[in-house]
Amino acid sequence: MAGSLDSLEKCLERHVPAAELSEVKRILYGSQARKLDLPPTAISAAVERDFDLQGYRFEAEPEQLRHPRVVRVGLIQNKIPLPTDALVAEQVAALHKRIEEIVEVAAMCGVNVVCFQEAWTMPFAFCTRERLPWTEFAESAEDGPTTRFCQKLAKKHNMVVVSPVLERDGVHGATLWNTAVVISNSGIVLGKSRKNHIPRIGDFNESTYYMEGNLGHPVFQTPFGRIGVNICYGRHHPLNWLMYSINGAEIIFNPSATIGTLSESMWPIEARNAAIANHCFTCAINRVGTLHFKLGFISHEYYINAFTSGDGGKAHKDLGYFYGSSYVAAPDGSRTPGLSRTQDGLLVVEMDLNLSRQVSDKWNFKMTGRYEMYAKELAKAIQPDFIPNIIKE
Numbered sequence: 308m309a310g311s312l313d314s315l316e317k318c319l320e321r322h323v324p325a326a327e328l329s330e331v332k333r334i335l336y337g338s339q340a341r342k343l344d345l346p347p348t349a350i351s352a353a354v355e356r357d358f359d360l361q362g363y364r365f366e367a368e369p370e371q372l373r374h375p376r377v378v379r380v381g382l383i384q385n386k387i388p389l390p391t392d393a394l395v396a397e398q399v400a401a402l403h404k405r406i407e408e409i410v411e412v413a414a415m416c417g418v419n420v421v422c423f424q425e426a427w428t429m430p431f432a433f434c435t436r437e438r439l440p441w442t443e444f445a446e447s448a449e450d451g452p453t454t455r456f457c458q459k460l461a462k463k464h465n466m467v468v469v470s471p472v473l474e475r476d477g478v479h480g481a482t483l484w485n486t487a488v489v490i491s492n493s494g495i496v497l498g499k500s501r502k503n504h505i506p507r508i509g510d511f512n513e514s515t516y517y518m519e520g521n522l523g524h525p526v527f528q529t530p531f532g533r534i535g536v537n538i539c540y541g542r543h544h545p546l547n548w549l550m551y552s553i554n555g556a557e558i559i560f561n562p563s564a565t566i567g568t569l570s571e572s573m574w575p576i577e578a579r580n581a582a583i584a585n586h587c588f589t590c591a592i593n594r595v596g597t598l599h600f601k602l603g604f605i606s607h608e609y610y611i612n613a614f615t616s617g618d619g620g621k622a623h624k625d626l627g628y629f630y631g632s633s634y635v636a637a638p639d640g641s642r643t644p645g646l647s648r649t650q651d652g653l654l655v656v657e658m659d660l661n662l663s664r665q666v667s668d669k670w671n672f673k674m675t676g677r678y679e680m681y682a683k684e685l686a687k688a689i690q691p692d693f694i695p696n697i698i699k700e
């Protein structure tokens with residue numbers, strides 16, 4: 308159960324003998340991420356506001372011709388503060404309030420780019436397959452109340468804000484999308500990126516609500532580097548990461564909502580592998596919130612009406628526990644520890660973007676990639692008359 312393990316790293320620290328711990332950590336996490344000193348005011352604010360605050364930094368070698376390109380990103384993971392049957396407007400307002408107080412601490416920590424979890428303004432209600440009230444959480448990406456709220460935050464704190472929401476596309480028949488809005492530190496909406504891969508697994512019945520994104524792999528030029536947003540289930544698709552990287556992304560955010568029984572063993576691998584394969588930084592963010600309803604603990608993400616997964620299992624009223632564990636991976640394969648598995652959190656990570664080219668010059672994955680060969684073979688493979696290249700005796 309999620310509640311019995313606060314974080315994998317804390318568990319290792321408790322149980323691995325001190326003499327072996329640093330070697331264990333080097334093997335598991337690589338050697339780069341060092342602790343980042345955060346202001347005492349931020350640390351005490353995080354304690355007061357009851358969230359996990361951690362800070363790390365990735366360094367690069369000094370170069371003769373380029374200055375360091377040091378930026379700070381903030382990853383925010385959170386529970387829903389109100390039950391799923393509270394009024395829609397009240398749920399959204401409570402989430403805005405919670406995020407605002409965490410973003411204030413991010414500002415104290417000098418964060419330049421902040422990213423929230425997938426569909427952060429709502430419970431992850433797609434499991435229910437019901438329409439109302441969940442579709443009421445959808446908003447215009449360009450000028451919905453959440454985007455306007457984030458514009459204020461961005462301007463006030465001089466921070467780029469990546470805000471993944473359920474989008475209501477008024478121009479195209481009021482359709483819904485799973486979208487990340489990117490707001491510049493000036494407060495201007497830079498653009499949006501849509502979720503390209505929609506899960507059809509277990510209770511993740513998202514294809515009931517929206518289709519695969521149609522915006523490709525946009526990358527946003529900000530004063531703090533070029534950023535892309537690969538939403539949740541897209542992290543299982545290496546070519547999805549690749550395309551953001553090919554478009555020049557230096558940092559790829561992966562705002563997610565995923566649960567323990569389904570994906571927790573995959574979580575530490577996928578975004579980290581993408582950072583290695585694409586010579587970039589990746590930022591994996593997962594929500595927190597668990598059921599424990601039947602055990603008498605606080606319930607989050609618990610629904611009034613039971614639903615099924617079409618797998619022969621019993622009808623149930625929750626998805627399971629969202630395990631948090633948000634982390635950042637660097638192009639050299641190192642990664643930060645994860646945030647808590649059970650608590651709201653802010654992960655502040657300082658990174659020198661020069662590291663990406665340094666690792667690229669060492670490992671040469673971009674140079675040795677055989678993109679033309681893959682493009683040709685893929686172009687053939689998607690044809691209806693494709694014959695797989697299998698050689699037989």
Ligand SMILES: NC(=O)NCCC(=O)O
Binds near residue numbers: 540541
């Ligand atoms: N939100 C979402 O796409 N979840 C699917 C499950 C997963 O990818 O782990």
